[in-house]
Amino acid sequence: MVMWVFGYGSLIWYAGFEYEQRLVGYIRGYRRVFYQGSTDHRGTPAFPGRTVTLEPHRDPAHICWGVAYKVSGHQAEQIAFSYLEVREKQYDKKVYLDFYSDDDATEPTLKNVLVYIASTNKDVNINYLGPAPLETIAHQIIEARGPSGPNMEYLFKLETVLIEMGCKDEHVTDLANAVRKALAERDENGILKENGAK
Structure with missing residues (x-):
């Protein structure tokens, strides 16, 4: 048994399991968004954090960068059915997509790469938060911890690792900048300054 897993969030910088190979690349037709509530890692049930999920992009050629990990044999079974099922338990949807490793690739490097996605159906994914104004998401991220x-x-680790990979993701960059702006508008005690940032 050989399995490839695509990481587009924290899996990029922390796999948490041993793997045989790691490839930087992308999938097509999806965009990364901070729409999934996190009550077990970066937030709590009382105050959810926000982590990334994927949503279909209107442009099927749109790319989302990340990394693919190869595992095989007994290790693949353990990772597929134990570790990742626990770590990604709030991501209720599994899809198998093509993975590309070259900017101008016409053929995928890998087929049937496993991708965990948090669906938008709140009947099965009670932690889905969905879109909100950038400033609202930024303030939620500032306050949340788990x-x-x-x-x-x-957020900042994701921004950093994408920059190091040479990948552009406007949503991540805009949100990180919104968080920095909101932090700059607070005093040393974390309280919003009356007149905003000085």
Whole structure:
């Protein structure tokens, strides 16, 4: 058994399992968005954080960068049916997509790569938060923290690793800038300044 798993969020910088190969590349037809509520890693049930999921893009050629990990044999079975099923338990949808590793590729490097997605159906995914104004998402990320750490840490790590990979993601960049702007408008005690940033 050979399995490839695509990571587009924290899996990019922290796999959490041993793998045989790691490839930087992308999938097509999806965009990365901070629309999934996190109550187990970067937030709590009382105050969910926000992590990324994927949503179909109107342009089927639109690309979302990330990494693909190869595992095989007994290890693949363990990862597929134990570790990732627990780590990604709030992502209720599994799809198998083509993975590309070259900017101008016409043929996929890999086929049937496993991708975890949080669906928008709140009947089955009670933690889906959906879109909101950028400033609203930014303030939620600033306040949220969970067992895996502050929500801001997740956002900034994702921004950093995408930059290091040479990948552009406007949603991540815009949100990180919105968080920095909101933080600049607070005083040393974390309280919003009356007249905004000085």
